Amino acid sequence: xxxxxxxxxxLSRAIWNGIANISATDPSVQRKTDPHLISAVCGFSxxxxxxxxxxxxxxxxxxFTAKYKTADVLGVADGVGGWRAYGIDPGEFSLHLMRxxxxxxxxxxxxPTDPSELVAKSYYELLHHKKAIxxxxxxxxxxxxxxxxxxxxxxxxDSGFMVxxxxxxxxxxxxxxxxFNTPFQLSLPPPGYQQDVLSDRPxxxxxxxxxxxxxxxxxxxxxxxxxxxxxxxxxxxxxxxQGERCAGRLQMVANTLAWMARNLSFDETFIxxxxxxxxxxxxxxxxxxxxxxxxxLATVAI
Amino acid sequence: xxxxxxxxxxxxxxxTLLKMNxxxxxxSKVLDYTSRYNNSNxxxxxxxNLVGKYVKYPSYGDCPETYFLxxxxxxxxxxxxxxxxxxxKRAEAYQQNYRPQDSDPLEAxxxxxxxxxxxxxxxxALHIRNLQSRCSCTDLGKDIGQDDTPLGTSMGxxxxxCSHESRKFHPQIKEINHLINTIRLEFNQSHLxxxxxxxxxxxxxxxxxxxxxxxxxxxxxxNHMVSVAAKQNDSENVCDTVSDSQDLFDNLPYEVIxxxxxxxxxxxLSQCAQVNKIWxxxxxxxxxxxxxxxxxxxxxxxxGTLEYFMKKCNTLKKLDLSWCGNDCVSVxxxxxxxxxFLRRSCNTLTHLSLGNCKYVDMxxxxxxxxxxxxxxxxxxxxxxxxxxxNNLTKLVSLxxxxxxxxxxxxxRILKLNPNLKHITVDLCENLMALxxxxxxxxxxxxxxxxxxxxxxxxxxxxxxxxxxxCPYLTELDLGWxxxxxxxxxxxxxxxxxxxxxxxxxxxxxxxxNDHLLMSIIMNCKELTQLDLxxxxxxxxxxxxxxxxxxxxxxxxxxxxxxxxxxxxxEIWRQQxxxxxxxxxxxxxxxxxxx
Numbered sequence: 072x073x074x075x076x077x078x079x080x081x082l083s084r085a086i087w088n089g090i091a092n093i094s095a096t097d098p099s100v101q102r103k104t105d106p107h108l109i110s111a112v113c114g115f116s117x118x119x120x121x122x123x124x125x126x127x128x129x130x131x132x133x134x135f136t137a138k139y140k141t142a143d144v145l146g147v148a149d150g151v152g153g154w155r156a157y158g159i160d161p162g163e164f165s166l167h168l169m170r171x172x173x174x175x176x177x178x179x180x181x182x183p184t185d186p187s188e189l190v191a192k193s194y195y196e197l198l199h200h201k202k203a204i205x206x207x208x209x210x211x212x213x214x215x216x217x218x219x220x221x222x223x224x225x226x227x228x229d230s231g232f233m234v235x236x237x238x239x240x241x242x243x244x245x246x247x248x249x250x251f252n253t254p255f256q257l258s259l260p261p262p263g264y265q266q267d268v269l270s271d272r273p274x275x276x277x278x279x280x281x282x283x284x285x286x287x288x289x290x291x292x293x294x295x296x297x298x299x300x301x302x303x304x305x306x307x308x309x310x311x312x313q314g315e316r317c318a319g320r321l322q323m324v325a326n327t328l329a330w331m332a333r334n335l336s337f338d339e340t341f342i343x344x345x346x347x348x349x350x351x352x353x354x355x356x357x358x359x360x361x362x363x364x365x366x367x368l369a370t371v372a373i
Numbered sequence: 374x375x376x377x378x379x380x381x382x383x384x385x386x387x388x389t390l391l392k393m394n395x396x397x398x399x400x401s402k403v404l405d406y407t408s409r410y411n412n413s414n415x416x417x418x419x420x421x422n423l424v425g426k427y428v429k430y431p432s433y434g435d436c437p438e439t440y441f442l443x444x445x446x447x448x449x450x451x452x453x454x455x456x457x458x459x460x461x462k463r464a465e466a467y468q469q470n471y472r473p474q475d476s477d478p479l480e481a482x483x484x485x486x487x488x489x490x491x492x493x494x495x496x497x498a499l500h501i502r503n504l505q506s507r508c509s510c511t512d513l514g515k516d517i518g519q520d521d522t523p524l525g526t527s528m529g530x531x532x533x534x535c536s537h538e539s540r541k542f543h544p545q546i547k548e549i550n551h552l553i554n555t556i557r558l559e560f561n562q563s564h565l566x567x568x569x570x571x572x573x574x575x576x577x578x579x580x581x582x583x584x585x586x587x588x589x590x591x592x593x594x595x596n597h598m599v600s601v602a603a604k605q606n607d608s609e610n611v612c613d614t615v616s617d618s619q620d621l622f623d624n625l626p627y628e629v630i631x632x633x634x635x636x637x638x639x640x641x642l643s644q645c646a647q648v649n650k651i652w653x654x655x656x657x658x659x660x661x662x663x664x665x666x667x668x669x670x671x672x673x674x675x676x677g678t679l680e681y682f683m684k685k686c687n688t689l690k691k692l693d694l695s696w697c698g699n700d701c702v703s704v705x706x707x708x709x710x711x712x713x714f715l716r717r718s719c720n721t722l723t724h725l726s727l728g729n730c731k732y733v734d735m736x737x738x739x740x741x742x743x744x745x746x747x748x749x750x751x752x753x754x755x756x757x758x759x760x761x762x763n764n765l766t767k768l769v770s771l772x773x774x775x776x777x778x779x780x781x782x783x784x785r786i787l788k789l790n791p792n793l794k795h796i797t798v799d800l801c802e803n804l805m806a807l808x809x810x811x812x813x814x815x816x817x818x819x820x821x822x823x824x825x826x827x828x829x830x831x832x833x834x835x836x837x838x839x840x841x842x843c844p845y846l847t848e849l850d851l852g853w854x855x856x857x858x859x860x861x862x863x864x865x866x867x868x869x870x871x872x873x874x875x876x877x878x879x880x881x882x883x884x885x886n887d888h889l890l891m892s893i894i895m896n897c898k899e900l901t902q903l904d905l906x907x908x909x910x911x912x913x914x915x916x917x918x919x920x921x922x923x924x925x926x927x928x929x930x931x932x933x934x935x936x937x938x939x940x941x942x943e944i945w946r947q948q949x950x951x952x953x954x955x956x957x958x959x960x961x962x963x964x965x966x967x
Contacts, residue, residue, distance in 0.1 A: 174428075174438060178421060198856065199417045200437055201907050201957070202933045203883050261909070262857050262884030 106217045106373040108143040108289070109315070110136050111322035113329040114365035117295075117336075125166070127173075130363030132293045133165040133208075137176035142183040144176045145367050146190075146212040147230050149293040151256055154206045157264075164197070164206030164259065171196050172212065184280070186212040187225035191273035194257050207258030207270065211244065213291050215283065220373055222283045225276040228254035229294040235309040236287045246294075247277060251352040254294070285373040286314030295362035296328065298345035299335045315370050325368040332366070335359045393579035393586065398489050400424050400574050404555065405486040405699065407729055407754060409775070410441045412802055412828065418570075420485055427573035430541075435570065435932070435957040442483060442560060442569040471666040471691035471724060475638045481559035481669075484696070492554035493578030499541055552587070553578070623651050630655050639670065657685055664691040668728075671696035676703065679710040689718035695728030695753070708732040715740035726751040733757045752776055762786055770795040780806045787813045795823040799850075804829050807854075808836025815839035825850035827878070834861035841870030852880035852904065860884050868892040875899050880906040880930075887915040894919050904930040906957075913941045920949050932957035 116130030127133055131150035138144070150165035171193040175181050181189040190210050197204050209228025216223060224232055224244065231244035247255040255275060260268040283289075288309045290296075296305070305328065312324050335341050336359035345360040403420045410418035418441035422428075429436045556576060560569065581587040622630070634642065634656060646656040662685045667674050674697040692714075698707040711730075715722070715737065722744045727733055734757050741747075742762050751772040752759070759778055768790040773783075778801055787793060787810070796814070798804060807829055814821055821843045826832065832854040840846060841863075849871070860882055867874070874897045879885065885908050893900075894915075900923045905911060911934055919929060931937055932955055942956055 175416065178416060178424065180416060180421075196415055196417055199411050199415045201435065201881070202935075203881070203907055203909050259857075262859065265857070 106215065106220050106371070107138075108136075108145065108215050108369040109318055109321060109372055110145060110367055110369035111318055111325040112136070112365070112367050113322070113325040115329060115333045115363070117361050117363045127169060128162055128166050129365050131162040131165060132295070132363040132365040133162065133169040134291075134365050134367055135169040135173035136367065137173045139176050139179050139181075139183075141179075141217055142176070142181075143215045143217070144172070144181075144186070144189070144212065145214075145289070145291050145369060146172055146186075146210065147291050147293050147365050147367060148208045148210040149228070149230050149295075149363070149365075151207045151209075151258070157261070159205050159261070161206050161208075164204055165208040165210075167197055167200065167204050168193055168208055168210060168257070183214065183216045183218070184221075184223055185225075185278075186214040186223050187273065187276040187278050189214070190225055190227070190257070190276060194273050197259060203261075205259050205261050207256040207260070207268070209254050209256055209294075210276075211291055211293075213289060215371065220283055220371075221280050222289070222371075223278070223280045225278050227271060227273070227276045228256050229297070230292065231294075231297055232289060232291045233305065233309070234281075234283070234287055234289050235306060235313070236284060237313065238306075238310050240306060241287075242279070242281055244279075245277065247271075247275070251349065251354070283371045283373075285371060287371040288312055288315075289369045289371065290328075291367040291369070292328075293363065293365045295336065295360070295364035296332045296366055298348075298360045298362065299332045299343050299364075300328065301344060304331065309368075312368065312370060316372055321368055321370060325366050328368070329364050329366045332364045336361045336364070392582065393494070394582055395577070396491060396493050396580045397575055397577040398491060398493075399426050400487045400576075401490045402488040403485065404488050405484075405729070405731075407483045407485070407696075408442055409800070412800065413775075423485070423487065423571060423574055425573070430572045439570045439572045440485075442571065471664040471693045471726075472639070474636055475666055475669055483560040484557050485560075486555060486557045487574055489554050489556075489576050491580055492552040493576065493580050494550060495553050495556070495576060495578040497575075497577040499575040499577065552581070623649075627655065631658055631660060634658075634661055639667075659685055659687040662686045663688055664724075665689060666691070666693040667697050668693050668695040668726075672700070674698060675701050676706050676710055679707065679714060683710070683714050683717065686714075686718060688721050689714075690721055691724035692718070692722060693724075693726040694730060695726050695751075697730065699729070699731050704732050708734065708737065712737050712740045715744065719744045720746065722746060724749040726753075727755060728753040730755060758782075759786075763789065766790055768793055772797040773801060774799045776801055777803045779803050780810060783810055784813050788817050791817055792820060793818045794820050794845075796821065797823070797825040798829060799825055799827040801826075801829055805831050807832045808839075811836040811839040815842045819843070820845055822846060823848040826854060827852045829854060830856060833858055834863040837863040838866045841866035844870060845873060846871040847873050847899075848876045849874060850876075850878040851882075852878045852906075855882045855884065857883060860889055862889075864889050865892040868896040872896060873899055875925075876902040878902075878904040879908070880904050882908060883910075886910040887912055890915055891918070894922050898923065899925055901925050902928040902930075904928075905934060906930050906955075907933040909935050911936060913937050916941075917945070920945055920952060926952055928953045928955065930955040 112134060114129035114132060114134070118130060127135055131152055132147065133150070134145075134147045136143075136145050146169055148165035148169050150161035150163070152161050154161045154164075168190075172189055175189060175192055175196075181192070190212055209230045211226045211228075211230040211232055212224070213232050214223045215221075222234070226232070226244045227247060229246045229248060231246065233243040234241050249255065249269060253269065255271045256269060257273060258268055258270040260270065290305065290309055308324055308328050312321055315321050335343060339358040341359050342357060343359045346357050349356045400423045403423055406420045409420060416422065417437035418439070420440050422438055422440045428438050435441075553576075556574075558574070581589075625633075634645065637645065642656050642661065646653045662682060665682060665686060667678070667682075670678075674694075694711065698704065698711070701707040711732075715725075719740065723746050725741065725744065725747060726749075727737075728751060733752070733755050738757055738759060741750075742764050745764050746767060747765055748767055749770040750765070750768060751770070753772060753774045753776075755775075756777055759773075759776070759782055762782070762785065765786070766789050768786070769792055771786065771790075771793060772795075774797055776798075778798070780803075783798070783804065787796075796818075804810065804826075807826060808831075811832070814824070822845050824840065824843075824846065825848070827850050830853065832851065834855065837851065837855070840849060849867070864885075869892070874893075877893065877897070877900060885905075887910070890905075890911065893903075903919060903923070903926065911931075913936070916929065916931055916934075916937055919926065929952060931942070939956070942954055945952075946954055
């Protein structure tokens with residue numbers, strides 16, 4: 072009975088997010104000829120107990136989608152959970168980082184060829200918040216430039232993106248890690264902790280750009296997805312929505328990916344990509360990695 | 374009966390007459406503003422947030438996504454609180470009106486100029502705000518006719534009290550029959566309990582449906598049509614009130630008339646000049662124009678005005694041209710006249726204020742630096758470099774808020790002007806070595822009483838220690854200066870050296886804790902205001918000590934101090950009713966749900 076309730080809640084949450092996102096990407100708003108992204112979002116918090124529902128947040132993960140006349144932008148960030156021990160809410164930093172990105176895009180205060188600058192601006196902006204926003208976070212921002220149909224990406228840490236074209240992975244991000252399970256991260260530590268905290272400058276972001284074609288599928292997700300879902304499973308799902316223009320069907324696949332990642336993350340016998348990676352680093356572990364999960368799935372329409 | 378109604382409409386509402394389209398629109402561009410909270414490249418709390426639809430309404434609170442209005446933070450916040458708390462006593466460095474007789478009934482301290490996409494005949498201007506309690510606000514519509522001169526049409530409302538909730542604010546608008554696409558909001562924050570924050574501005578009005586209508590409006594034909602009827606009525610009512618009784622006023626001695634005239638504002642003086650020959654001669658006496666403040670008439674000032682006053686001002690002492698001239702038809706001409714004006718009065722000028730004058734350039738700066746007698750110089754929101762300042766040696770007050778002054782120039786000014794008492798360098802983003810500046814201040818400016826370097830982040834605790842050797846220091850604003858650096862023991866040294874300290878602003882010194890602040894509370898017994906905004910580590914224990922042990926404390930700002938609980942604050946508010954405890958409004962849950 073309990074599991075039924077839990078399942079029901081997660082499903083309704085996924086649907087709620089889907090609805091929120093469909094309304095945000097109403098196709099009638101745009102001219103059909105304009106290159107743009109059609110996107111769907113789904114995700115789960117690691118915590119099973121009831122939490123406050125905040126748009127743009129799944130546990131410590133945060134995401135945003137925003138549009139401006141020159142570009143469509145998607146982004147995810149994963150707050151570093153270690154801050155909880157210091158009495159700092161790890162979700163706050165990532166949420167504010169993404170919200171600030173979103174706002175900067177909506178105000179047009181970004182270069183449509185440089186998403187790493189957008190992340191940097193957003194990061195430095197957080198310093199000006201009257202409420203001290205402390206913590207650290209990984210970030211991955213993907214930007215479709217409408218003028219030259221090119222995808223520009225910036226990635227700090229172990230969140231990432233993947234682009235699938237006609238059944239093949241044409242581009243995927245590389246993880247940036249200091250050492251195993253410790254990704255590169257942007258951080259604003261409390262005063263006095265500067266020396267003890269890993270902090271990478273926003274210009275450490277790995278940037279990339281490549282032309283996209285009509286129908287390309289883009290997945291932007293946090294490590295909760297990449298650490299739990301085997302590569303082949305992800306690709307199998309992405310192939311299904313090749314060239315998909317309907318946000319509803321895109322949402323269904325996004326839900327599937329998030330749901331599978333969630334189930335596998337709590338599966339104690341499954342040999343997940345995380346367990347394989349741990350094994351390669353000399354750590355014997357098995358099972359999924361319970362983590363917050365965020366999936367943004369988008370297709371390119373040109 | 375029907376016929377009469379139609380007549381009424383013709384007299385008052387041209388939109389019904391011409392069947393125009395009703396349009397509602399949000400701001401498309403921010404053209405100009407006087408106050409900002411942050412550095413220019415940051416969008417948090419900045420005016421650019423007014424562009425487009427509201428984002429936070431109806432949530433109430435202190436949100437970075439809205440325009441957060443603070444005038445020259447140090448002085449204004451003192452002024453606000455000065456009115457409310459410290460019995461009308463303003464900070465020493467606050468700029469008094471140079472011509473008190475010319476005071477503006479609204480006493481606007483700030484403005485923001487907003488542009489909308491399409492020009493309309495305004496019928497409603499809606500302000501959506503998130504935070505504030507009492508404020509007055511004026512809209513000044515601007516014509517988009519050929520000459521683009523401001524109409525100076527005031528659509529003002531008196532200050533009013535409102536509750537602690539976000540709201541929409543409809544100021545009453547005077548009837549205007551011009552097309553308008555630019556409005557200016559003026560703010561008077563003197564009645565506020567907390568700061569004012571604005572989410573969006575909506576301008577509603579009627580838009581012409583055809584080019585013909587548009588041309589009619591621009592050329593003023595319609596306006597003429599509408600006003601003819603009214604004028605006819607007026608002319609009948611105006612009766613000849615001039616009586617032939619003798620004008621006893623003219624029998625008074627010249628000195629007495631001059632004395633009486635000294636109490637008149639500029640408008641009345643100009644009207645007096647038209648009465649008769651004697652009045653004309655008297656009202657042109659240069660003694661009446663020793664102090665000139667045109668700020669409250671900014672919408673009327675043009676080249677002609679300047680020329681008019683230039684003839685009369687032979688011994689000009691104080692000049693305030695803030696806000697003037699930016700909307701002038703020929704800004705270059707106006708700039709030339711200002712330079713000319715400064716050249717003529719360079720031997721007598723002691724006070725000069727050029728706030729928000731966009732046209733100020735090297736030429737004006739050169740004329741300015743020739744004014745050897747200058748005591749008080751205020752260049753707020755001016756971007757031109759200040760280079761040739763070698764002639765200025767008598768300065769007492771210097772206000773360079775939002776100026777791009779460099780360290781070397783500031784240091785030279787400080788060395789040349791040993792009498793400097795009030796220094797404001799808020800938001801000066803080009804100051805890279807404030808530690809060195811503070812060292813120079815400590816050596817050369819022994820009488821320093823006010824220092825304000827709000828949001829200049831290049832200070833370290835070593836530099837701040839220098840203020841410990843300024844014994845006359847009463848007002849110290851170091852808000853955001855040591856945001857993430859370690860404060861060390863600089864507060865102990867300040868507490869030891871500056872016993873006279875009345876106002877201390879330490880906003881966002883995130884490394885502070887109870888222990889470091891205790892020395893201030895133990896030593897600075899004169900403190901009336903203590904600002905600890907955004908310091909996470911201070912506890913209720915310290916706040917309670919501050920409230921108990923500082924006998925003159927009237928204002929304690931503990932906004933965003935997360936270790937202090939709201940219920941504790943409520944208890945203090947009852948225990949210490951004479952002390953205002955500022956506390957920001959925290960976010961609401963539904964805030965995140967949008």
